[in-house]
Amino acid sequence: MLHKLFVYLSGEVSFQLEGGLGERFLNSCADEMLMLKNINATLTGYTLSVPYRHFAKASKLAKKYKCKMTIINKTGLCYVLMPYKHRYGIFAGIVAFALLLVLSQFVVWDIRFFECTPMQESILRHSLYEKGISEGSLVSKKLLAKVSDELVIENSQFGWLTLNYIKGRIVIEKTNATPKPNVFSKTTTNLIAAYDGIIRKIDVSGGFLQVCEGQSVAKGDLLVSGLRQDVMGNIQKTHAEGKIYAEIEQNYEYTQSLSYSKALPINKSKSYYEIRAFNMRLPLFTKIQTPMESEQRLFRYPLSVFGFRLPATVYEYEVRQTQQTQINLTQQQATQIARRKVYDVIYEGLPEVQILSAEEKVDVFENKIVYNVKINAKAEISKQVAVP
């Protein structure tokens, strides 16, 4: 086996020798220290084989003794590689591939999220992209430890987070943060009314209640006090805390134009790609051309060929041309927009609101509409203020 391997590596030439002084050729080859193998006598001469390294000398001797040499077969690695003799690119490619394999031990091929919700995955993905960790980036233990610490600090929803680098793959493991215990505050505070209304429900956990259910209160009235004087005349200080729900009436108004112009994207968009791997950037464009009115968006995704992930990330810069477009609204469309805006304000301003009734009024003008709504709602109206 080893002998066969050696013969294959060193190469061998089988040839036929005809005419001339055959015996003298054989003797001369032996004198010249050439190694001849499998010498068979034929009717017209001999067939034999020599190692590749001796072939040149053997052919010279054959010429000397006027023998006709006909090559029968060439075997060996040297003859396999012969066609690629001057194709240095192939050898350079092999070397580059070997280097790539060595480097790929320190490169991220894939990122996996262990027991993460899709929302958490997208948050972590975005954070990792911002910190330069994506498919194709070179990582070290130090860098991963640093990034995992930063991620925990930046995202309060994670109690503990680690980036494990296992065989070219980063596996992110995390635990969700436990909610902080509600520490009782020592500051003296009052609860006052944020809106006018009639109190419907009281849920107070601290302080001295100053109102009762069914009582009407005005904006700024004291609901729960943080101070009280006892029978001895001493002032007791406490932290007023709780929720007071009241039935309130509020008016909201919103003016919506019937026609306005806005820069909207049109169909003309162009993508520019950039591949990032081994902490290097390979832009597939010369320059990003941005028209006067355009918006640019960045998409990042791992490079894959036929579903096989490669250690590289594709950065796609999408430049989308925009155009100032005149938008004409019907009265109904304008009313719907105004209604949505008003209700956004209501739900944002009034916590835990429950709308009991609403009276709408729409005034139409030449270029605009004015949307009025009067709501009767049950909402939490207490507002905490510090006692001076």
Next chain:
Amino acid sequence: MSKKQKRKTKFSFKEAFCINANKLKAELHLCPMLHVSTTGEIFVENPGAIVLYNENEVRLDMGNVVVAIKGDNITLQTMEKGLVTVIGRVFNIEFMYCKGNK
């Protein structure tokens, strides 16, 4: 005229005692030898030259004698300086003495 003195050849210690491996080999192992194995191989050590070779016969000059190996499909399996391996169906081996050799 003074008689020109013949210059004596100087030998080193190694040469004198044939300590040099090549020299030792040359002294001890350069005589032609014939080994016949029962597997059908004939090893010829230090043959002088091939005198004749065809598919039925190979004649090897061994110095004092010429050895003729006769048979069918006589093949020289390997041939290098100092060793020839002959295989095939060998019928007889003849030793032909040159004129004057006993």
